[in-house]
Amino acid sequence: MKAKQRIGVMLLGFCALLVNTVVSAEAPVSITVGSKGFTESVILGEMLRHLARQTGIEAHHQRQLGGTRVLWNALLSGEIDAYPEYTGTLLQEILVKENLQTEAELKQALTERGLRMTSPLGFNNTYAIGMKAELAERLKLRTISDLKNHPELVLGFGSEFMDRADGWPGLQQGYQLPQQNVRGLDHDLAYRGIESGTLHVTDLYATDAEIAYYKLRALEDDLNYFPVYNAVILYRADVEQRAPEVAAMFNRLAGRIDAPTMSRMNAQVKLNGEPESAVAAGFLKQAFNLDVDYQIQSAWQRFWQHTGEHLVLVGISLSAAILFAVPLGILAARRERLGPIVLGVAGILQTIPSLALFVFMIPLLGIGGPPAIMALFLYSLLPIIRNTYAGLKDIPPAIVESAQALGLPSRARLRIVELPLATRAILAGIKTSAVINVGTAALSALIGAGGYGQPILTGIRLDDIGLILQGAIPAAVLALLVQGLFELIERGLLPKGLRIQTSEVKSAS
Amino acid sequence: MLVISQVSKRYGDAPALAPTDLQVPSGESLVLIGPSGCGKSTLLRLIAGLIQPDSGTITFEGTRLSSENILQIRQRMGYVIQEGGLFPHLTVRDNVTVMARYLHRDASWIDCRINELAQLARLPEEMMSRFPAELSGGQRQRVSLMRALMLDPDLLLLDEPLGALDPMIRYELQQELKAIFGQLGKTVIMVTHDIAEAAFFGQTLVLMRDGHIVQAGPFKELAQTPAEPFVEQFITAQREPMAQLVEALR
Numbered sequence: 216m217k218a219k220q221r222i223g224v225m226l227l228g229f230c231a232l233l234v235n236t237v238v239s240a241e242a243p244v245s246i247t248v249g250s251k252g253f254t255e256s257v258i259l260g261e262m263l264r265h266l267a268r269q270t271g272i273e274a275h276h277q278r279q280l281g282g283t284r285v286l287w288n289a290l291l292s293g294e295i296d297a298y299p300e301y302t303g304t305l306l307q308e309i310l311v312k313e314n315l316q317t318e319a320e321l322k323q324a325l326t327e328r329g330l331r332m333t334s335p336l337g338f339n340n341t342y343a344i345g346m347k348a349e350l351a352e353r354l355k356l357r358t359i360s361d362l363k364n365h366p367e368l369v370l371g372f373g374s375e376f377m378d379r380a381d382g383w384p385g386l387q388q389g390y391q392l393p394q395q396n397v398r399g400l401d402h403d404l405a406y407r408g409i410e411s412g413t414l415h416v417t418d419l420y421a422t423d424a425e426i427a428y429y430k431l432r433a434l435e436d437d438l439n440y441f442p443v444y445n446a447v448i449l450y451r452a453d454v455e456q457r458a459p460e461v462a463a464m465f466n467r468l469a470g471r472i473d474a475p476t477m478s479r480m481n482a483q484v485k486l487n488g489e490p491e492s493a494v495a496a497g498f499l500k501q502a503f504n505l506d507v508d509y510q511i512q513s514a515w516q517r518f519w520q521h522t523g524e525h526l527v528l529v530g531i532s533l534s535a536a537i538l539f540a541v542p543l544g545i546l547a548a549r550r551e552r553l554g555p556i557v558l559g560v561a562g563i564l565q566t567i568p569s570l571a572l573f574v575f576m577i578p579l580l581g582i583g584g585p586p587a588i589m590a591l592f593l594y595s596l597l598p599i600i601r602n603t604y605a606g607l608k609d610i611p612p613a614i615v616e617s618a619q620a621l622g623l624p625s626r627a628r629l630r631i632v633e634l635p636l637a638t639r640a641i642l643a644g645i646k647t648s649a650v651i652n653v654g655t656a657a658l659s660a661l662i663g664a665g666g667y668g669q670p671i672l673t674g675i676r677l678d679d680i681g682l683i684l685q686g687a688i689p690a691a692v693l694a695l696l697v698q699g700l701f702e703l704i705e706r707g708l709l710p711k712g713l714r715i716q717t718s719e720v721k722s723a724s
Numbered sequence: 725m726l727v728i729s730q731v732s733k734r735y736g737d738a739p740a741l742a743p744t745d746l747q748v749p750s751g752e753s754l755v756l757i758g759p760s761g762c763g764k765s766t767l768l769r770l771i772a773g774l775i776q777p778d779s780g781t782i783t784f785e786g787t788r789l790s791s792e793n794i795l796q797i798r799q800r801m802g803y804v805i806q807e808g809g810l811f812p813h814l815t816v817r818d819n820v821t822v823m824a825r826y827l828h829r830d831a832s833w834i835d836c837r838i839n840e841l842a843q844l845a846r847l848p849e850e851m852m853s854r855f856p857a858e859l860s861g862g863q864r865q866r867v868s869l870m871r872a873l874m875l876d877p878d879l880l881l882l883d884e885p886l887g888a889l890d891p892m893i894r895y896e897l898q899q900e901l902k903a904i905f906g907q908l909g910k911t912v913i914m915v916t917h918d919i920a921e922a923a924f925f926g927q928t929l930v931l932m933r934d935g936h937i938v939q940a941g942p943f944k945e946l947a948q949t950p951a952e953p954f955v956e957q958f959i960t961a962q963r964e965p966m967a968q969l970v971e972a973l974r
């Protein structure tokens with residue numbers, strides 16, 4: 216068993232290494248950028264990648280990672296070198312405890328952490344109040360204060376904005392708005408209402424794709440009610456030493472992207488379905504006259520890439536789980552005292568929400584394949600341990616006793632009698648684990664490990680069912696295939712004598 | 725010679741066996757008998773070292789049983805447990821030879837031995853590759869017996885080897901078993917519920933109740949000079965229905 220464990224650890228380590236090199240091939244100098252799980256961030260991430268590659272340096276983009284914290288921590292630990300962020304998020308969320316007031320203070324706080332921030336890119340992606348540009352023109356509305364003169368307008372807000380204290384309630388008070396007809400409704404419905412004229416005013420993000428698409432105007436926040444969310448690029452200070460020309464490139468973006476431009480790029484991706492890479496390249500051509508050559512993978516190339524990534528995640532984590540969990544299950548069944556502890560710990564691991572487990576791994580193993588594999592490994596343990604335990608415990612005492620009475624030593628009893636009799640239970644546990652593993656592996660995309668989760672995340676981001684299915688269907692098929700594979704293995708492994716018993720029971724009932 | 729001295733066993737608070745003395749000379753057939761739950765199987769398990777006594781010692785051919793030597797000693801004991809205990813995933817042949825193969829006994833010796841045993845137990849050759857699920861209850865009992873005899877043990881422990889068999893087969897097997905024991909001349913300790921079966925097999929009968937030995941001796945002695953009213957009750961309780969039947973037929 217000890218030897219098996221050692222092999223397991225080695226296997227895990229080796230494969231982690233493999234995944235690591237696959238995900239971020241370690242060239243002499245290379246730059247990895249990250250982006251958050253929404254379109255604007257992914258476009259900016261692509262822009263950074265293009266810019267870095269312009270200097271002749273290898274560059275990678277970890278797209279749509281699962282949330283601000285993941286990116287911030289990855290940046291601090293050097294897993295990524297840069298990502299697009301918003302000053303509001305830095306001040307109100309990430310560094311809120313520091314109680315920073317000015318941009319200078321913010322820069323100082325970042326420097327202390329070995330980070331740099333470009334000057335604002337030129338757009339402020341905060342909440343905005345918008346309406347049809349044409350209607351605003353007709354009523355001569357430019358600022359939010361101008362709304363005071365038009366109590367007849369119908370307002371419709373997304374439910375989050377409706378409820379937040381700093382949403383509609385605060386806005387109404389701050390600007391003393393007189394409108395009575397105010398509704399909370401779904402954001403998509405709000406756009407349709409605006410289009411049809413039944414709604415006049417709604418809340419937006421200042422760079423929403425829909426602003427360009429529906430020809431809306433964002434009213435100026437003349438009382439500075441909304442906090443400022445200026446887009447900036449955060450990067451590690453060491454980029455300035457490792458690749459000074461890349462840092463210079465990033466800083467060229469400062470002041471070059473205004474809100475309408477960003478909104479238009481968002482629309483190109485979200486509404487016209489253009490690839491982020493192409494949109495980012497188009498902008499760089501227009502703004503800096505840079506010729507970026509980029510490759511867009513075909514659907515099949517992407518499919519094979521995701522399949523490969525998913526198989527590596529599942530294959531390694533599941534094999535390691537089997538190598539560890541079966542001995543642990545045996546241990547639990549054999550040692551009265553240890554049993555409840557092993558089962559308890561594995562049970563607790565299972566109660567951790569899978570997403571949280573993935574995120575917990577980041578401080579330990581960074582982002583990408585290794586933390587995802589570790590999380591999947593831990594997640595796959597319990598069903599196998601429990602079934603191994605139950606399979607061994609369920610062997611009729613008469614059989615255990617006769618094996619003992621023959622004089623077989625403990626290990627021989629396990630090998631010759633008990634494990635063969637527990638085969639069915641153990642394999643059932645492995646099958647359960649495999650199916651859970653294949654499904655949960657889709658979440659790995661959130662921490663940059665790719666797999667079928669990638670098209671699912673992109674599909675959710677772009678509200679594209681087709682893309683979601685490109686990930687969901689192969690994942691489901693893979694789960695079935697893996698289950699089928701273990702069914703075949705079961706046919707080979709299950710002792711013939713046990714199969715006879717079941718067939719007799721079946722025919723008898 | 726098996727010597728049991730002052731051996732007792734309790735499960736939690738409930739005593740399963742009171743401190744007990746018993747000696748079984750080599751070559752003797754001894755039958756444990758008594759009502760359900762009186763401690764017969766417990767005594768056999770203690771002898772096979774499957775459970776540890778709370779007090780007292782068990783000595784087998786001059787060696788005191790301990791956890792160090794029990795695996796060796798078990799190879800010299802054949803134990804047929806109450807439920808048969810055949811391994812369902814192994815064929816008849818593998819069930820019988822499992823321990824011999826574990827000990828790397830010579831393959832030709834194993835073949836030879838299993839043929840011998842099959843003849844003794846009158847189990848047809850074609851049954852050897854069947855699985856326990858494909859055998860009748862009586863055949864399974866015979867395979868259990870073959871397995872217990874495989875390594876030619878000095879002591880046979882049989883826990884109701886004929887339980888759960890229909891009366892016809894049971895009668896047939898009784899005859900066969902007795903013949904086998906006669907041929908082999910081994911020390912046998914057998915458990916049964918059935919007084920007639922006990923009288924048929926045992927040179928010595930040991931009647932137990934509530935973890936105590938009530939009386940030990942030949943059947944005649946128990947029948948003629950019962951140590952307690954219970955002994956008489958136990959014997960007549962089993963004879964009575966038959967006597968009534970015979971009465972009714974007259």
Ligand SMILES: Nc1ncnc2c1ncn2[C@@H]1O[C@H](COP(=O)(O)OP(=O)(O)OP(=O)(O)O)[C@@H](O)[C@H]1O
Binds near residue numbers: 765766806
């Ligand atoms: N593992 C155990 N745990 C607790 N109590 C037990 C255990 N095994 C046996 N006993 C108890 O010990 C007593 C003696 O049991 P034992 O199996 O020796 O009876 P027996 O004479 O063989 O009965 P039967 O004729 O029904 O097989 C019974 O009261 C039984 O309930």
Ligand SMILES: [Mg+2]
Binds near residue numbers: 764765766806883
């Ligand atoms: Mg019993």
